[in-house]
Amino acid sequence: MIAEKGAENVAHVPVWAAPTPSRIGRATVALSLSVAYIALYLTLDRLSFIEAQHGIGITPWSPSAGLAMALLIIKGARWSPVVFAAELLSAATLPEVAIPSAPIVIAALVVTGGYASATIVLRRIGFEARLHRTFDVSLLIAVTIVSSGLAACGYVAAYAAAGVVPWSGILDAVVRYWIGDAIGIIVLVPPLLSLTRPKEYSGPADHNRLGLQFCEIAAQAASIVAALSLVFSQVVSHHPFRLFYVLFLPMIWIAMRRGLAATSWAVLGIQVGLIAGLQVQDQSEATLRDFQLLMFALATTGLILGAVVSERHRLSRALAESESRRRTILNTARDGILMIDDNGQIQSTNPAVERLFAQPDDCLIGLDIDELIEGAPNQPPLMSRIVSSQSTDGSAWELNARRADGQVFPIALSVGRSDSGGAEQYTLVIRDITFRRKTEARARQHQAELAHVSRVSLAGEMAGALAHELSQPLTAIAAYARGCLRLLAKPAPEPAMLYEGVSEVVQQAERAGDVLGRLREFVRGGAWRRGCVEVGPLIDAAVSLARIEAMQNEVEIEARIDPGLPPVLADHIQIEQVLLNLLRNAIDAIATADSQKRLIVVEAHCKSGHTVQISVTDSGPGVISEVANRLFEPFMTTKPEGMGMGLSISRSIVESHGGRLRMFQSVDSGATFVFDLPTDGHEPSHHAA
Secondary structure, eight states: OHHHHHHHHTTTTTGGOOOOOHHHHHHHHHHHHHHHHHHHHHHHHTTOOOOOBTTTTTTTTHHHHHHHHHHHHHOOOOHHHHHHHHHHHHHHOOOOOOOOHHHHHHHHHHHHHHHHHHHHHHHTTEEEEEEOSSHHHHHHHHEEEEEEHHHHHHOOOOOOOOTSSSSHHHHHHHHHHHHHHHHHHHHHHHHHHHHHHHOOSSSSSHHHHHHHHHHHHHHHHHHHHHHHHHHSSTTSSSTTTGGGGGGGHHHHHHHHHHHHHHHHHHHEEEEHHHHHHHHHOOOOHHHHHHHHHHHHHHHHHHHHHHHHHHHHHHHHHHHHHHHHEEEEHHHHOSSEEEEEEOOOEEEEEEHHHHHHOOOOHHHTTTTBBOOOOOOTSSSHHHHHHHHHHHOSSSOOOOEEEEESSSOOEEEEEEEEEETTEEEEEEEEEEEEEEHHHHHHHHHHHHHHHHHHHHHHHHHHHHHHHHHHHHHHHHHHHHHHHHHHHHHSSSSOOOOOHHHHHHHHHHHHHHHHHHHHHHHHHOOOOOOOOOEEOHHHHHHHHHHHHHHHHHHHHEEEEEEEOOTTTOOOEOHHHHHHHHHHHHHHHHHHHHHTOOHHHHHHHHEEEEEEETTTEEEEESSSSOOOOOHHTTTTTOOOOSSSTTOOOOHHHHHHHHHHHOOOEEEOOOOOEEEEEEEEEEBOOOOOOOEEE
16 A cells, blocks of 8 residues: 555656656756866865965955856856855854954855856856957956955955954055956856857868967967076066066967967966966965056056957958958859949949940949940930939849940849948849840730630620620511512603612611621730720720620610720720620629629729729629639639639739739629739839839
């Protein structure tokens, strides 16, 4: 029973609470890192525990502070307990005097809280641990000065309150602790952060270059040793700091040649050398503190200079890579790209320009752009259009260009503007659209053929109604002709009646001829013949062809045309086909639904100064929503014997005229089809692709 209960309890442990290999692995790594950090922290504190004022951790320099700051920057403020534990152990084991536990804990909390707050502030104001920018190094130095100063005040105050530090010497203790921590952070944090940065790839290894670099690094290390030797050879004199500036020389050399990473390690090496030399020569506390102030100035100068050099090297590499990518793009672009100045002189080209104009680069540089590209007719000169152009939507002008042999070919020209040193430059992108023009011509021809087939199909569908319309004048012709024959057979023909009969024959023949003429004109093929077309006669022609079928289905067609409409620019046969398609669809919808109201209204009015809108509204049942979204797709039809091409062809025709065919559900019932046509003198706009 006990075993069963145990098994039951285990079974009810939540999945998220159960230990997993990944959690165990992360915990093990975190524990190992914590132990290693505490051990290294105590080791650094022991090595730097020299000239300890009042027997506590007020030392000339504190590398452990730099180690704590580096850990918090890299891992985050959540590692503050580990830093606190290391500080607590150090404060409890290193002091040379007996100290109560309260000031130890308070001082450890103050130091840990100060540096944890400093790392939070650094993150909040945009600090990057990679130290890729001069801003990051400057920020680290500024925050270090402030945070180490605050930590020094809190640390010394805690021990002063416990009687370890006399209140009379509190200012001197604060300054010394401040300098020690600031030096420790500035010297140790940058090289530790450099270890976490990924190595930048600089191409395949060059053994000769690596050898030269090794020799240079060795020479720089030797220069540091020589400078330190020179400085300490004069320390015994009355002016121990007069040769300290010599240390700036190798520092500047390293910063200018190697950048921030090498400079940070050089600063650390100089600091270690200074501390060792001062300890060997057993200098006074005042001398040690003054040397540390000079070291702080040397470290900040070297780090900022190294950061500037590294940033410039990085920007130079980025610029070189950007230029390489730009050249690759230009060299592989299929469109011609050239740069011109504000006078229209060509400054640079890409290989595509050389292929387009059949001229080498050296012959194109310096030419005026007008020598290559012809301006549009009835437009300002090309360069004036380029200068005054404010277009940024990617649209292109369609112009003509000339090759070296005089051959003219169509192009699409796009223009971009840039400012170089106060002088404007323009980037021209040239695309040869010869193939596109040919493709468009073939597409127009194919569309015309398809529309012709559609018109013939419409005529076939209307054959019954047309036959009925033609049978009336033909029957009348036969009747009047027989009457005339009977009059002629009489002994005394009556000229007046004979004249009247012949006139009726002629009138009915002309009526039949009009029907056949309209039909023949409607089904004719051939190329587009776009021209100036009056809207009223255009609608009347389509209505007259559809009225025959409308009368058979007892449908009335009413035309409402605003007076004074401007002519439209269109192919009247193709627009007539669109209208006839819409009218026949409306007739079929009314007849199929057996609507009570059997009316079709064709309206035309001026939509704007450059557009005439034509609409066809029926009183049928309308279009169901499932079909409305696919109404203009090819082969989409609601008729049992329909092909589904009428509306698709109609939409293509309207779009080729610069308009748009759309459908709306009427308020009462039925559907309304609307399309626009440009007026005469206003060409539809076409942008190059």
